[in-house]
Amino acid sequence: MKWLRLPLWLLVPAMLLPYYWMVAGAFKTVAELLRQPPTLVPQAPTSRNFFNPDWVGTTADPDKLAGILQVQVDGHGFLRFYANSLLVTVVVTVVSLLAASLVAFVLTKKPFPGSRWLFRALLVSMMLPWEVTIVPNFVTVAQLGWINTYAALLVPGLAKAFVVFYFRQAMLSVPDELISAATLDGAGTLRIWWSVVLPMLRPALAAIAIPVAVGEWNNFLWPLLVVNDAATLTLPLQLGKMAGDLSFNPQSAAVLMAGSLLASLPAVVLFLVFQKQFVAGLQAGATKG
Amino acid sequence: MIWRRHGRDMLLVTPFFVLFGLFGVWPVLRSAWLSFTDYHATDEPNWIGLRNYAELFADERFWTALANTATYMASVSVIAVLLGLLLALSFGSNSRPHQAVRVAFFLPAVAGGVGAISAWKWLANSEAYGLFNSIRAAIGLEPARFLGDPQWTMPVLVLVGVWSVLGYNLVIFVAGLRAIPEELYQAARLDGASRWQQLLHITLPNLRPTLVYVSVTGMIASFQVFYEPYLLYGAVETLGGPLDSALMLVTYLFDRGFRQLDLGLASAAAWVLTTLLFGLTWLNLKLVGRER
Numbered sequence: 015m016k017w018l019r020l021p022l023w024l025l026v027p028a029m030l031l032p033y034y035w036m037v038a039g040a041f042k043t044v045a046e047l048l049r050q051p052p053t054l055v056p057q058a059p060t061s062r063n064f065f066n067p068d069w070v071g072t073t074a075d076p077d078k079l080a081g082i083l084q085v086q087v088d089g090h091g092f093l094r095f096y097a098n099s100l101l102v103t104v105v106v107t108v109v110s111l112l113a114a115s116l117v118a119f120v121l122t123k124k125p126f127p128g129s130r131w132l133f134r135a136l137l138v139s140m141m142l143p144w145e146v147t148i149v150p151n152f153v154t155v156a157q158l159g160w161i162n163t164y165a166a167l168l169v170p171g172l173a174k175a176f177v178v179f180y181f182r183q184a185m186l187s188v189p190d191e192l193i194s195a196a197t198l199d200g201a202g203t204l205r206i207w208w209s210v211v212l213p214m215l216r217p218a219l220a221a222i223a224i225p226v227a228v229g230e231w232n233n234f235l236w237p238l239l240v241v242n243d244a245a246t247l248t249l250p251l252q253l254g255k256m257a258g259d260l261s262f263n264p265q266s267a268a269v270l271m272a273g274s275l276l277a278s279l280p281a282v283v284l285f286l287v288f289q290k291q292f293v294a295g296l297q298a299g300a301t302k303g
Numbered sequence: 304m305i306w307r308r309h310g311r312d313m314l315l316v317t318p319f320f321v322l323f324g325l326f327g328v329w330p331v332l333r334s335a336w337l338s339f340t341d342y343h344a345t346d347e348p349n350w351i352g353l354r355n356y357a358e359l360f361a362d363e364r365f366w367t368a369l370a371n372t373a374t375y376m377a378s379v380s381v382i383a384v385l386l387g388l389l390l391a392l393s394f395g396s397n398s399r400p401h402q403a404v405r406v407a408f409f410l411p412a413v414a415g416g417v418g419a420i421s422a423w424k425w426l427a428n429s430e431a432y433g434l435f436n437s438i439r440a441a442i443g444l445e446p447a448r449f450l451g452d453p454q455w456t457m458p459v460l461v462l463v464g465v466w467s468v469l470g471y472n473l474v475i476f477v478a479g480l481r482a483i484p485e486e487l488y489q490a491a492r493l494d495g496a497s498r499w500q501q502l503l504h505i506t507l508p509n510l511r512p513t514l515v516y517v518s519v520t521g522m523i524a525s526f527q528v529f530y531e532p533y534l535l536y537g538a539v540e541t542l543g544g545p546l547d548s549a550l551m552l553v554t555y556l557f558d559r560g561f562r563q564l565d566l567g568l569a570s571a572a573a574w575v576l577t578t579l580l581f582g583l584t585w586l587n588l589k590l591v592g593r594e595r
Binding site for chain 1 (some may be wrong): 305308309311312313315316318319320322323325326327328329330332333334337344367388389393394398404406407408410411412414415416417419420421423424425426428431432434437441466470471474481506523527529530533534537553556559560561566569570572573574576577580
């Protein structure tokens with residue numbers, strides 16, 4: 015099937031094209047963005063789309079537009095949105111993984127009457143699409159007075175059923191003898207989880223952390239519903255606003271490409287560093303699921 | 304007795320299950336109830352029976368959304384499964400170039416999101432300086448309004464959809480292919496089986512569970528597509544793009560529920576969507592997942 019491979023190779027540059035065009039656009043000057051045919055490599059690379067030293071506030075002059083780092087929404091800038099996204103991603107990933115691993119550990123290794131029913135409830139909730147819960151969850155968050163707060167972005171994402179299931183599989187590799195030995199030594203459940211189970215689950219934690227983190231980093235619909243105040247705006251929301259702008263002119267597109275580049279960077283770096291764990295996590299889900 | 308033996312362990316999992324109950328179980332029951340009410344976010348909900356469902360099925364936009372979603376789902380699933388399989392068969396080895404190729408294909412699964420869709424929007428720009436239109440100009444075609452002409456909506460959405468899911472399918476297929484015991488191929492080669500015969504009689508039958516998994520998860524995901532059409536086509540007033548050509552089921556739910564605050568009707572739409580998803584999964588398992 016060697017002959018088949020040739021056209022498939024051509025798909026590789028096609029896959030990378032949007033990223034390439036994003037990077038190229040982020041470093042082009044306005045004059046160059048309008049050139050036809052477009053230049054494939056920025057002829058006079060500029061950092062103005064990130065930070066424009068000539069920025070003067072609102073103006074029609076395309077040379078004096080704000081760079082992405084200077085974009086302000088009600089007194090909050092791009093770095094604030096970046097920090098918000100980072101905060102949500104880190105907190106939700108760390109807390110949801112720890113909570114789910116503890117729950118999976120207790121339910122599989124320290125079962126109590128009714129724990130099987132709890133598993134079943136988790137399973138049923140995993141089978142239902144998120145659309146079913148979104149309206150009531152929005153109402154709940156609104157009634158709690160959480161609109162435009164970090165709580166709205168954080169709390170509903172902390173109890174993740176699918177992560178519990180993922181850890182249930184991983185828990186099979188933790189020998190029961192080890193748990194009973196630790197129990198005989200007088201260690202409590204919490205202590206065994208922390209010092210025996212978690213270290214053994216390290217590869218599993220790494221594997222599931224990445225898709226969870228990427229999902230939070232890119233999360234769009236839920237923040238769109240519960241946040242519209244600049245102080246709690248996340249990165250995808252701000253980029254979405256800029257992309258949704260009908261006047262999609264070259265100047266604003268270039269600034270958007272600069273922002274998109276900065277937003278994509280952490281995910282790409284994370285992926286390139288943790289490739290193996292990432293793929294392992296996906297494949298574990300596929301073969302056992 | 305139960306309390307003395309298990310009380311502490313039960314306390315440990317309580318915070319998780321309180322949150323899970325509040326944001327995972329309670330909303331399911333509540334949305335089922337709301338779907339039979341006239342809830343509009345401000346007044347108390349009143350029971351109105353099946354009227355939301357009747358209104359939904361009488362709404363032309365709902366059917367437009369359903370048709371668009373079905374077209375999108377079918378196109379993306381078929382193309383991404385076939386192409387993903389082809390790629391896995393071609394680039395499945397552990398050699399450096401093949402690994403690099405897989406990374407390139409997988410990138411959108413990680414660094415997708417709003418940033419990447421913005422890049423697509425910039426590529427498909429309707430102006431003459433957009434890259435797609437520059438390519439058209441280079442081969443002597445007039446500029447096309449990729450984001451403004453309803454004819455182009457589905458091709459653009461399917462292209463972006465396949466682009467974002469292809470690498471995921473590829474990686475899963477590679478894992479499935481590796482799980483097939485090498486001895487089967489050795490035996491077949493001893494019997495003089497050609498590569499095509501090996502593909503037809505060993506690879507594909509053994510790959511069936513993976514095929515089912517990839518197509519079911521792929522169909523479920525593409526049925527719930529939201530932010531790609533929303534970002535590419537959802538201008539301020541008309542979330543559905545030109546002539547509602549980019550209106551998907553979730554977009555419709557979002558529009559009715561969170562812009563018009565028809566929360567009862569949006570809940571009904573969510574349950575219709577759930578029913579369709581279950582039907583789809585069942586059909587898929589029946590057709591593809593049949594026992595050999």
